[in-house]
Amino acid sequence: MGELPNRIEQKAEAVRAALAAAVRTQGRVVYANSLGAEAMVLTDIIWTHVPQIEIFSIDTGRLHQETYDLIEKLQWRYRRTLRLVHPHAEALERLTAERGVNGFYHSLEARLSCCEVRKVEPFKRAIAGYDAWVTGVRREQSAARALAQPLEWDTQYGLYKVSPLLEWSEAQIWQYIRERKLPYNVLHDRQFPSIGCAPCTRAIQPGESHRAGRWWWEQSESRECGLHPRARPAAAEA
Numbered sequence: 001m002g003e004l005p006n007r008i009e010q011k012a013e014a015v016r017a018a019l020a021a022a023v024r025t026q027g028r029v030v031y032a033n034s035l036g037a038e039a040m041v042l043t044d045i046i047w048t049h050v051p052q053i054e055i056f057s058i059d060t061g062r063l064h065q066e067t068y069d070l071i072e073k074l075q076w077r078y079r080r081t082l083r084l085v086h087p088h089a090e091a092l093e094r095l096t097a098e099r100g101v102n103g104f105y106h107s108l109e110a111r112l113s114c115c116e117v118r119k120v121e122p123f124k125r126a127i128a129g130y131d132a133w134v135t136g137v138r139r140e141q142s143a144a145r146a147l148a149q150p151l152e153w154d155t156q157y158g159l160y161k162v163s164p165l166l167e168w169s170e171a172q173i174w175q176y177i178r179e180r181k182l183p184y185n186v187l188h189d190r191q192f193p194s195i196g197c198a199p200c201t202r203a204i205q206p207g208e209s210h211r212a213g214r215w216w217w218e219q220s221e222s223r224e225c226g227l228h229p230r231a232r233p234a235a236a237e238a
């Protein structure tokens with residue numbers, strides 16, 4: 001793969017160092033791979049340089065076909081299997097029986113119930129037993145994410161949280177992806193800067209914020225899935 005320009009190589013080296021330090025100091029580290037653009041950078045660095053970190057993605061059952069295609073591309077490129085964590089079947093049956101298959105459109109409560117069953121519970125199950133989890137959040141993504149720290153105690157989940165891409169700009173993420181010729185979700189080429197479940201994500205219009213296409217029918221302050229904080233986090237939290 002191509003050499004990285006100096007500035008990006010320095011940033012990538014800092015990420016490699018932060019992840020290696022997390023393994024050394026924290027113990028068992030797991031990466032919750034969102035399959036977004038930042039995830040392509042972290043997957044490349046982890047599977048190439050810090051393979052002690054295990055990676056999983058949550059398959060909510062409502063992802064875009066393009067996201068499933070991306071999972072296959074990643075597995076081909078790195079000749080690794082990406083662990084997919086699914087919701088519990090019984091909980092899903094209960095959810096759709098009580099709220100309907102598209103209940104998330106009808107109320108914030110129903111939407112949060114869906115995210116709880118399809119994302120948050122599988123996430124908690126996937127990180128159980130680990131000492132730290134890695135996330136690809138960047139400061140410029142939202143007001144809440146601007147407050148995150150590179151390494152902090154995650155009071156919500158009871159383990160450390162490592163965020164090595166906090167200072168990366170979106171342009172730097174894409175520069176890394178292009179220079180390394182990494183696979184990425186083709187929806188990014190169709191004005192989907194942030195990609196989640198298919199029914200809850202849409203393309204954004206020029207001038208809209210990057211997260212405007214997520215749960216667009218809700219007030220902006222409610223637009224998180226529960227894995228990351230919406231308001232100012234406690235001192236030691238993400």
Ligand code: SF4
Pocket residue numbers: 060062104111112114115116118119196197199200225
């Ligand atoms: S993003 Fe939408 S479909 Fe996905 S878990 Fe949340 S409410 Fe359900």
